[in-house]
Amino acid sequence: MINVEDIINKIKLSKQSQVSILVACFIVIGIAQSKYLIDLLQIADLLKTYLPYISILTIILISFILGIPVYDISKNYYIGYCNKKNIESYLKQLTEDEKNILRVYINETKRSHPFHMSDGIVAGLINKNILYRATFTGIPGSHNFPYNIQDIAYNILRSHPEYIANE
Structure with missing residues (x-):
């Protein structure tokens, strides 16, 4: 072909x-x-x-x-x-732990937040293309790295807060 x-x-x-x-x-x-x-x-x-x-x-x-x-x-x-469709599909099916992480971005209206580098929930959100590691140099004195939320995911969550509402 x-x-x-x-x-x-x-x-x-x-x-x-x-x-x-x-x-x-x-x-x-x-x-x-x-x-x-x-x-x-x-x-x-x-x-x-x-x-x-x-x-x-x-x-x-x-x-x-x-x-x-x-x-x-x-x-x-x-x-x-x-x-955008894939991210929106993932956001509709979030676990409670994933919602807790994403609430930090939306409730505090910020695009970046530090998490431990071995956090499996954050790794899952990275694999779903919702979060990404902002830099490869961590925060000095800790094993935390700043993770940013994708613009598409941020905008979807701002317009659909029910995706991360408490169950």
Whole structure:
């Protein structure tokens, strides 16, 4: 099966190359549309023979170059959408211990809080992409590290406090 991402990665061009090809395509289109330039460059016979091929190649190149950013934007949007749905799904099914940890962030309206590095509940929330370790250097004199809550999780919990309400 053809994988679009593999094709794009194999023929990925630098931004400068993309702009250069795009400009070249527009120059070719401009020359082909100008009777004066065709006569000046004496390429009427050449255009009669090769214009269909040049036109097809130009359309393909323009589509490819303009398609890359559209593909990247839509892919990133889709990944963000799926990530939000996964996090929201996890937040709806929290254990009481996980709720206790997340209440610290919401009740104190802060984005970072220190926890012991071997806390299994925190590790579970990291695996669910709800928390992340803010730094790899801990708090001096302790085994605690600052853990931040993901922006998506924070915003969901602020708008749905029932997800972390006491049972």
